[in-house]
Amino acid sequence: MATRDTAVRDPPYYVGDFKKQLRHGFGVYVYPNGYFRYEGEWKMGKKHGRGKLVMKDGSYYEGEFVDGEIEGNGLRYWAKSGASYSGQFSNGELHGFGVLQCGDGGRYEGEFSFGLKEGHGLLVDKDGHRYEGSFHQNKKHGEGQMRYRNGDQFEGGWLQDHKQGHGVMHFKDGSVYEGQWRSNQFSGKGTLLHSSGVIYEGPWSNGKPRGGASKIVIDRGDILEAFLDSPFTVEVHLVTEEEEPTQGEHGRLLQVSAGVRLPEIHPSSLDKIIKDLPEKPISTKFGFDFISYPLMERVFESRDSGGSMAPLPAAKSGSAQAGSPLPGVERESGSGSDETVLGRGSLGYLDGKPGSNCLEGDSTTLTESFAAIPAAHEDDTVAPPACQRTVDGQAKFTDLLLAPPPPDYKLFELMDEMEKKNHKTSASKTSIDKQAVVKSGSRNDMGGKGTGNAKKCTLDCSTLRTGEYVIMVSEVTSPPFLGRTLPPAFALLRISPAKHQGKSEMNKCK
Known part of the structure; x- marks a missing residue:
């Protein structure tokens, strides 16, 4: 049982309960350097149980302690960055499962290993990009899915925060690439179905098709x-x-x-x-x-x-349709008087400029x-x-x-x-x-x-x-x-x- 006279003998630093002249029970302790202040449970002179460790800059930890160390579940707040973490700790470090809320708006929910993201987790960064998958030493590593703020989606392999290995990318414009990646670029064998109707299947290097077209002959x-x-x-x-x-x-x-x-x-x-x-x-x-x-x-x-002989369809401005969306699709006649033949546009008679007789014109x-x-x-x-x-x-x-x-x-x-x-x-x-x-x-x-x-x-x-x-x-x-x-x-x-x-x-x- 703690005694009052013991508490009085150490008035500048500790106020609380003692047992065998050791801090034991509940008490408030101000460290000699004046930077740390602990308020909570003690056991034979060590912080043990639930308590709150407050730093002079406003940062703090509140949660479980074991034999003087931060261990178990708790809440950590960093005043300088505005970040906070709620989850499991070991030896004072983020370890286990927890939620890290960054001061810039980013958020991570998943597994940690001694202060680093490790294992499976969900990361939403400050720009709104959303990644769910494997992490290693704080970086996206392994298999994971990325949903970008602009609507693009990637699912596949990662290496040190870079897309690497096999993966599938769905772009917001409807284009789809499936194949090999290296350092965030198409590299190796892959197939791109472009939103324009172009298809390329073959080898890639640094994001460019090796066998792709460069010139019309x-x-x-x-x-x-x-x-x-x-x-x-x-x-x-x-x-x-x-x-x-x-x-x-x-x-x-x-x-x-x-x-x-x-x-x-x-x-x-x-x-x-x-x-x-x-x-x-x-x-x-x-x-x-x-x-x-x-x-x-x-x-x-x-x-x-x-x-x-069928009459020439009456073209209407804006009704032009480009060629078949994919190779091998045959052109078909329109079904109404306002339709054009698929693949033909509403061309003005003198329009010979690039794109005019495929896209728009004077009907x-x-x-x-x-x-x-x-x-x-x-x-x-x-x-x-x-x-x-x-x-x-x-x-x-x-x-x-x-x-x-x-x-x-x-x-x-x-x-x-x-x-x-x-x-x-x-x-x-x-x-x-x-x-x-x-x-x-x-x-x-x-x-x-x-x-x-x-x-x-x-x-x-x-x-x-x-x-x-x-x-x-x-x-x-x-x-x-x-x-x-x-x-x-x-x-x-x-x-x-x-x-x-x-x-x-x-x-x-x-």
């Missing part, structure tokens, strides 16, 4: 040949940075478009042409610029429909312009070229046709005006000169450098002109695969007179 070289009355085909394939064929990649969305080369004339005159055009010229690898020209595709009707211009173009056969019609998705890094655009120049095609109008000013009609011109002009469509090439009759043709000037055009194949995958769009590929298209063109047709513009 138009087959048959830089020059394509076609006749006025014949459709033509554009085939492309994708290559890697090492110029090797792409492997394991499918689904990039490609668009084909056409253009007319700007004439090689005096810079002041060229500036006038460019100023009056509704769009900016596009540069090519050939060292010249071009302006887009309408391109169309012959669409053949199914023989099962009795051979009748009124499209309907009115193509209605005036006669079908090549009774069982087909024409429409803007459909975008194509690559399969094994390849794509083919078939049955392509250059459209007749529309009435408001500014480039031809301005080029004709320049031709009239620079090449006036001479009474001494021979009939041979006149025939040569008609045969070449009022010029020898699409650069506007031809000579001949400046009188405006009243019958054939609305037809396609022979000469040299530009074909461009560009990527319009949306969103871009891995944040990068492939640079466009170019080829020259030489249009020759129709195979069946007779003298009567040649003389229409005389």
